[in-house]
Amino acid sequence: MYITDFAGRTAFVTGGASGIGLGIAKVLAQRGARVVIADLRSDHIDNALAQFAGGGRSNAVTALQLDVTSREAYAEAAARMQADFGGIDILVNNAGVGLEGPVLQATYADYDFGFGVNIGGVINGFVSFMPQMIAHGRGGHIVSTASLAAEVVMPAHLAIYAASKAAVCHYCEAVKDELGSHGLGVSILLPGPIKSNIHQAQQNRPEHLRIGSGFGESEAQLAQRQVGDSWMEPEEVGNMVADGILANRTYIVTHGIFKDWQRARAQAVLDATPDVADAAVRGI
Numbered sequence: 640m641y642i643t644d645f646a647g648r649t650a651f652v653t654g655g656a657s658g659i660g661l662g663i664a665k666v667l668a669q670r671g672a673r674v675v676i677a678d679l680r681s682d683h684i685d686n687a688l689a690q691f692a693g694g695g696r697s698n699a700v701t702a703l704q705l706d707v708t709s710r711e712a713y714a715e716a717a718a719r720m721q722a723d724f725g726g727i728d729i730l731v732n733n734a735g736v737g738l739e740g741p742v743l744q745a746t747y748a749d750y751d752f753g754f755g756v757n758i759g760g761v762i763n764g765f766v767s768f769m770p771q772m773i774a775h776g777r778g779g780h781i782v783s784t785a786s787l788a789a790e791v792v793m794p795a796h797l798a799i800y801a802a803s804k805a806a807v808c809h810y811c812e813a814v815k816d817e818l819g820s821h822g823l824g825v826s827i828l829l830p831g832p833i834k835s836n837i838h839q840a841q842q843n844r845p846e847h848l849r850i851g852s853g854f855g856e857s858e859a860q861l862a863q864r865q866v867g868d869s870w871m872e873p874e875e876v877g878n879m880v881a882d883g884i885l886a887n888r889t890y891i892v893t894h895g896i897f898k899d900w901q902r903a904r905a906q907a908v909l910d911a912t913p914d915v916a917d918a919a920v921r922g923i
């Protein structure tokens with residue numbers, strides 16, 4: 640009962656009004672799915688809906704304002720999806736913030752912001768939607784956006800980001816078999832640099848986590864960064880995600896540019912690991 644065709648399926652894409660999420664929403668809609676864009680920012684939602692307007696699939700796309708860190712709002716959104724569509728078929732846990740700053744100046748406001756959206760929001764997606772996706776019996780798929788940052792050793796100013804993304808990976812890896820036994824596929828999206836508004840973390844930070852933040856200056860600086868010309872187009876990522884869903888691929892990786900760093904990290908862990916014979920000597 641895994642997804643073999645997008646026609647007649649309903650997809651719920653968080654952070655779907657900008658960047659990678661919008662790229663995924665566009666491709667899923669093109670390929671026949673009904674798409675619900677869920678996003679924190681109404682300016683992004685207005686802009687995204689304007690891009691669909693007048694197109695052949697504009698009727699297939701609707702939007703919902705949602706802060707993925709709010710458990711109450713998320714539960715409400717899930718109940719609405721149950722009422723409107725008999726439950727969703729595809730969940731894309733994509734909303735995230737690219738927060739970065741000097742780790743020694745980070746306060747709990749910064750940890751709460753980063754972990755709250757990047758892993759808390761993903762967990763809220765699983766908790767809110769797994770029951771209905773299993774109960775409707777049609778099968779389905781859950782894609783979660785992590786980052787290649789989770790697969791390499793990152794610089795200290797991205798420590799919170801990297802840790803939050805590593806948590807997404809390991810959660811998804813661990814639940815894949817169990818959800819598979821209920822007809823749900825699981826994929827982890829591991830992007831390299833993609834054209835998006837990820838440098839606008841500051842604008843996605845709620846007021847109560849702005850107070851006392853140690854990242855104010857670095858986030859203001861990051862906001863000035865330009866999108867790189869060589870970075871990948873979000874719709875190309877969308878196509879990789881759609882193909883990855885159909886193949887129930889565990890890892891969807893957009894770039895090979897960090898492969899040496901990925902290998903170095905994996906090798907360092909293996910190098911630190913005793914051989915079975917050494918462990919046997921200690922009676923383990």
Ligand code: NAI
Nearest residue numbers: 654657658659679680706707734735786832833835836837
């Ligand atoms: P983006 O900023 O263009 O899009 C993210 C969207 O999520 C925005 O529309 C934003 O309003 C929304 N959002 C932020 N906080 C939210 C919340 N609490 N609730 C609901 N929606 C919220 O950035 P991008 O790059 O498209 O990011 C998407 C995902 O991709 C993120 O998880 C990011 O960490 C990840 N990623 C991005 C990479 C890149 O190079 N752009 C590389 C690797 C991972």
Ligand code: GGE
Nearest residue numbers: 737786787788791830831832833837897
């Ligand atoms: C394109 O902008 C960003 C960003 O501001 C923060 C994080 C990321 C992109 C990504 O998650 C990836 C880069 O594609 O993070 C990395 C992965 C591997 C090495 C370095 C990375 O970021 C510097």
